[in-house]
Amino acid sequence: MSSTPLPATPAPAAAPAAPGTALRAPRLVELTADADPRAVGAALAALGLWPTPLRDPDGRVRALSLHPSSALCAPSALAALPGVARVLGAASPHPLVDALARRPVEVAGHTFNAPGGAPLLIAGPCSVESEGALSVAADQVAAAGAQWLRGGAYKPRTSPYAFQGKGDEALRWLRAAADARGLRVVTEALSEASAPRVAEWSDVVQIGTRNMQNFALLKAVGATRRPALLKRGLCATVEEWLLAGEYLMSHGCPAVVFCERGLRSFDEQTRNLLDLGAVALLKHTYGLPVVVDPSHAAGRRDLVEPLARAALAVGADGLMVEAHPNAAEALSDGPQALSGDELRRLAHHLRALAAALPPPPLSADWAARAASRP
């Protein structure tokens, strides 16, 4: 038997979560014999949890069940509430990822989880095609005010006849182009064998969509101890994505930035279906570093800016955008590449939008309060 959630009481003052506090989804709160179920329910509701009283056959409430989509919080915070005897719930399967939650995470010169901070812009060509073309692209990336230079040295291509990337020499060009302009490098590791070389020449190692569950690769990239940018698989659940992050961290990766780039869908008008709900969930409920790649989501340059704006509005820490000095002749993903001017305009608009956005919504606040309670 169930009833509607108990009403909320006024929330306590917000306080930051203690670093490393494990945020979980507790499922059941057992009450002490003398507890007032309504008061406990109200205290839980104020923390963003959705309690439902569980009644014995005699009509007495001895426990409250918590909806699985309730805010995450530290179980110890709930155990400390008056009237609570015990908090039950499954342990998180990704504790190392959870520990990144809601605290400043430094990756390659950028601080993630810093509400109100300027968004991170990652930009560059889909593939690194030549030293000269990369140099022009890097000038445009720097002129737009982007902080990280992207570009594939090793390319995962659907067709074996398509351009496969320039490999190790492209890694060296990326490093030189970035260093000359004060940028950082993010580029994809496609194989276990090349992971150490990719880590040596880059600041952040990208795991591509097609490799999100290549567990051997995740372990090899983790072992390089470089931070990783983890793109979501084409049909991966959020939990699978988080667990892929846990693979990286449990093998040595110091931090993971999650990158939503669209899921495979039935529609052919856009390349993928951008899951902004998952971005909101990762940011506001889990409190994790998350960026959005609107280029691979849209597959067409006219939609890159609208999707980028939406991504910032739902709380993304930044954007990863493809740009090419001569998109018509790009060796991969030309239709979605922005020109240098388009990139500069986009960056300008995104900075203005970020500055105008109000503070993050309640859910982040709720979890922070729950985690910071004694």
Ligand code: PEP
């Ligand atoms: C890329 O960013 O270079 C890329 C190949 O993207 P994805 O893995 O998202 O397809």
Ligand code: MN
């Ligand atoms: Mn691409």
